[in-house]
Amino acid sequence: MLADHAADAPILRLDRITKTFPGVKALSEVQLALYPGQVTALIGENGAGKSTLVKVLTGIYQPDGGQITVDGTPVSFPTAQDAAAHGITAIHQETVLFDDLTVAENIFLGHAPKGRFGLIDTAAQRRMARDLLDSIGAEIDPDTRLRDLGIASKHLVAISRALSIDARVVVMDEPTAALSHKEIHELYDLVEQLKSQGKAILFISHKFDEIFKIADRYTVFRDGQFVADGRIADVTEGDLVKMMVGREVDQIFPKRTPNIGAEVLEVVGYSHPTEFADIGFTLRAGEILGFYGLVGAGRSEFMQALFGITKPSKGVTKIDGQIRVIRSPAEAVNAGIVYVPEDRGLQGAIRPLPIFQNVTLASLNRTPRKGFINLANEFALAREYTKRLDLRAASLDTPVGNLSGGNQQKVVIAKWLATQPKVIILDEPTKGIDIGSKAAVHDFMAELASQGLAVIMVSSEIPEVLGMSDRVIVMRDGRMVAEVSGPEMTPETLVRHAAGIAEATL
Amino acid sequence: MKQLIKSREAILTAAIVVLLGLIATRFPAFVTPGNLAAVFNDTSPLIILAIGQMIVILTKCIDLSVAATLALTGMVCAMINVAAPGVPVFVIVAVAIGMGMALGAFNGVLTWKLGIPPIVVTLGTMTIYRGIIFLISDGKWVNSHEMTPAFKALPRVAFLGLPALSWLAIAIILIAFVAMTRTTLGRAFFAVGGNPHAAVYTGINVGRTQFWAFVASGGLAGLTGYLWVSRYAVAYVDIALGFELDVVAACVIGGIAISGGIGSVGGAVLGAIFLGVIKNALPVVNISPFWQMAISGSAIIIAIAVNTRAGRSKGRVILKKTEAEA
Structure with missing residues (x-):
């Protein structure tokens, strides 16, 4: 002292x-x-x-x-x-x-x-x-x-x-x-x-x-x-x-050579009466776009609007260059956008339902005979995606509530992949999980991007944002305050923009 | 959990068999096939209503207005029959189902669009619907002699030894089973009750799903309204008074979780049959109606106790991780 x-x-x-x-x-x-x-x-x-x-x-x-x-x-x-x-x-x-x-x-x-x-x-x-x-x-x-x-x-x-x-x-x-x-x-x-x-x-x-x-x-x-x-x-x-x-790099992120393709998503002028204003950006296939900001900067609120849970006052979403009106999560899923929310316990899996029903839940509306379920097709779909995520469970009949946390998370992700999305929004994907599981999530995210999925990652952890993103948008008080990429992506830049500190003081 | 429900259905079946065995020791005639069929027929309205209620409870709601819906639709059917005896019975059945669905839709809209808790909505509409019966009938009864023979005959028409009422119940059980296990709406009922937040993110409209649950329950209650009035050949303000509690009890005994998301058509049916056997058997073996109520009540509490025990998790597995940490 x-x-x-x-x-x-x-x-x-x-x-x-x-x-x-x-x-x-x-x-x-x-x-x-x-x-x-x-x-x-x-x-x-x-x-x-x-x-x-x-x-x-x-x-x-x-x-x-x-x-x-x-x-x-x-x-x-x-x-x-x-x-x-x-x-x-x-x-x-x-x-x-x-x-x-x-x-x-x-x-x-x-x-x-x-x-x-x-x-x-x-x-x-x-x-x-x-x-x-x-x-x-x-x-x-x-x-x-x-x-x-x-x-x-x-x-x-x-x-x-x-x-x-x-x-x-x-x-x-x-x-x-x-x-x-x-x-x-x-x-x-x-x-x-x-x-x-x-x-x-x-x-x-x-x-x-x-x-x-x-x-x-x-x-x-x-x-x-x-x-x-x-x-x-x-x-x-x-x-x-x-x-x-200031830290040593004590976490190792998957090395990836971004394979960036065509523009998938364009957001123009998204505004909400109280939560955010003038959000606009583009996103390409195979790209990971990080959203950084302090807690309460309006990132999740914007994502929920993009996904159709809340209604923006104005703004346009284009998928593959086509304007898509998204008024509900169902329309978002149909347009190829999925959202893996922050609180997976509360918002992710339906615990009493068996694994296969959880995996197919978001894809049921695309079955050939609308309204009816073909159990054989449903099982095949569930088996395909659980296998892809290497989910080991005794039986696909097991209720999700009986699985471990990590496996529940796999079920939730399998559910989203089964909808064959173009854009996946991951909100705080590694919040509250241990280092080992974090690495698994990061590897998986890199794999998704390499398969041509456009990924939006909302994260409040600077190493994760810097380690995973190709580009970072910083939000403060409901507005985009910076978009950084390449050599500009430093911890100091992100913190400075997020906290609103003028450059001169650094 | 699915195995558990299955075993719960097995337990319930076993309980019904034991109950029948006990009754047989005192009154063997009760367990003859003919009498069992009669008991099933007598329980059919409860079965139909319990299936509707199950759907509603699955979505974390409750429909207390089923008995009032039944009574109002039944009265309207009877009055149509009196006013226009020429209207064919199938039209009356269609009116009953349609009107029940409309009354259910009213519950559903209040829940969905105004966000009023379902127990409050249906407590209110329960009283409103009973009140409407009084208004349209002036409190008068519609008696057997005013109804046409065709109107009264439908539930009784026998086919392969069973009355049409029983066949209708069986048909509804089968339709409900397919609807709950093989349609996207059926799956949505489970999802909405199992985790409403997750359902929203999956693209399921929670309010609209609950709305359809109320419509289903109302439609089944409407159909039962016609069946009830034609079977007993009388319609008045207080028919099926308090019956909604039997319906909810059948669901609870059948393992439908009041917190939503867990249940099955089989459970609802067995729960209804269990109550039906008690109601039919106890008078036969000379047990007073007060004991009947006590026994029904005990069955409900035992069922809930079993559900709660089964639902309790065995605690989280933390220890292994800590060891790995250390």
């Missing part, structure tokens, strides 16, 4: 914290110190381990190794209540509060003031809530139902709740992600106020401008490992970006 703060001992210190999930080391001997009256920014790419750290801090996950100390005393947080009892509280990205309770009830849920007979003293609860809200300058009626508040007001309620348990450490996980410009400034004021009360604040954000505005210190994580920490005053944005992304 820095010498000039030696006297100023941290409230909370994490030392050599390790957390392993099956197949993934989410945190590897990381350290973090939070000081009273100071804001520490935690910086790292998606998947760097920030969320895991927050969960360890708040008692939701138990670390496998390492030590947490509060005021120099070793502690452990077996439950979320234990973390709260030590004065640690978190305000999450999507506030975890109860929509149908009132503001006062939300603030005091679990530690409400009790009156006679151990019943909740609602009058005292309301009064105390009023005082807390006043203290942070929030003009919110404690009797309002939370449902009726905007997201910024909900944050204020969450902060009041944090104050009500006399928190000393406040974790803010991307608190500004859903706020308007004005609301963000009100939040900054509040952070200043918390600082002046001597609270230690951990501020997680992807936005460099706000980190430089309110943080006193920084800690950088990369791939679950501690990289560096120090005082914000001593670094520039460029330094932080380099710490964030």
Whole structure:
């Protein structure tokens, strides 16, 4: 730690914290110190381990190794209540509060003031809530139902709740992600106020401008490992970006010589009233086009519109030069576009149905006798594509729910390939899977492209985007901000465009 | 899971056989072929309705308005017969099916386009349809002597020793079996209930599929409405009152998962027959109607307990991976 703060001992210190999930080391001997009256920014790419750290801090996950100390005393947080009892509280990205309770009830849920007979003293609860809200300058009626508040007001309620348990450490996980410009400034004021009360604040954000505005210190994580920490005053944005992304190439991507063919897909001027605007690009057969951006940049939203799940306000899709109107997923599949969504558990396989029915589900409408199924043809189709994906299962009659996660994924991909698509959209294809499976997915993606399929890959992992794509489109706040290819494809360029940092600062 | 359903059908068949065996010890005449055929005939309306309900439940919906649909269609059929005795019976049957489908379509549209939960929609239409019967009939009965002989005869026409009512039920079982296993719409019913999100991405319109499930259930309820009124030769506001609960019970006993996506035509049919045997046998062996209700109720709870146990997963396989990690 820095010498000039030696006297100023941290409230909370994490030392050599390790957390392993099956197949993934989410945190590897990381350290973090939070000081009273100071804001520490935690910086790292998606998947760097920030969320895991927050969960360890708040008692939701138990670390496998390492030590947490509060005021120099070793502690452990077996439950979320234990973390709260030590004065640690978190305000999450999507506030975890109860929509149908009132503001006062939300603030005091679990530690409400009790009156006679151990019943909740609602009058005292309301009064105390009023005082807390006043203290942070929030003009919110404690009797309002939370449902009726905007997201910024909900944050204020969450902060009041944090104050009500006399928190000393406040974790803010991307608190500004859903706020308007004005609301963000009100939040900054509040952070200043918390600082002046001597609270230690951990501020997680992807936005460099706000980190430089309110943080006193920084800690950088990369791939679950501690990289560096120090005082914000001593670094520039460029330094932080380099710490964030600067890595040895520790993942090997399949070598491929792109065999790029004719133009398959052209998108012109796709816009949506609230989610994205002016998206336009072309895609050729055999090409892998990466879509990079911060979480919430509108990439998945655009893909869902392209696939016909949501309706764009304007825009044109051309397949093989022909304009195709896509108003539903069925029309997208017919036009030759398929979408493998991010959450394969929720959106992928139909678990009670057997393998063969899952594989053929999206292709049934193209059977010769429309509306009727020929079981022999159906089995033949299922056998062909399960064989192609090397899916080993006792029988094609097995319900998909009985298969392992990897095999379920193969079933989902087989389903899409069976429709013989021209364009395949893969949304975060390797999110949450271990390194070995990642490599398999990457090989497979390369194989698809080499067979002449046009691939769109949405990914938030820079190595994957750079390792797999022939070209990368970067999105920020619902717009395309850059299209890079060849030597321009560097980690710094992507991060700079995605976070909106001017070139001069690097 | 498919093996499981198969075995569940086997269990149910075994349960029915054991039940018949028990009854035979007290009242051997019950298990004569002639009487069993009569029991099947008596259970036919329940079988037809249970098949419709099964389709609806498969898509994560429920149709509480089946009995009211049945009663309303039955009343309309009876009134047409009274007002225009010359209208041939096959026209009346077509009207019954068409009207049932229209009433089902109304449920379906409310669910699909307005996004109202099906249990609320059909609870509402159940009351509305009963109310309409009262409005069009002024609460009066249509009695046997007002109906034409042809109108009353159809369910009773015997063919190869079985009445037409039984044959209709058998035909519907076969059609439903083919529709559920060999058509894209049948497959869509399973997909929509099994994982609605995945179904959307596969290009299946979830709302429209649910709509067709309601139309199917309504159509079958409409047909049953004519059969019911002509068989009992009477139509009034309260016919088949509360029968929707028997229909749902038959589905649950037959292993149709209330959460959707799991079920079979065979299960629905066996569930209906199980209830039908209980209802027909208990009075014969001199057990009071209150016991009948308790036994039906117990059968439902036992069936749900079996379903839940079977559906519970054995926990995720994590251990092996951790070993590999270490």
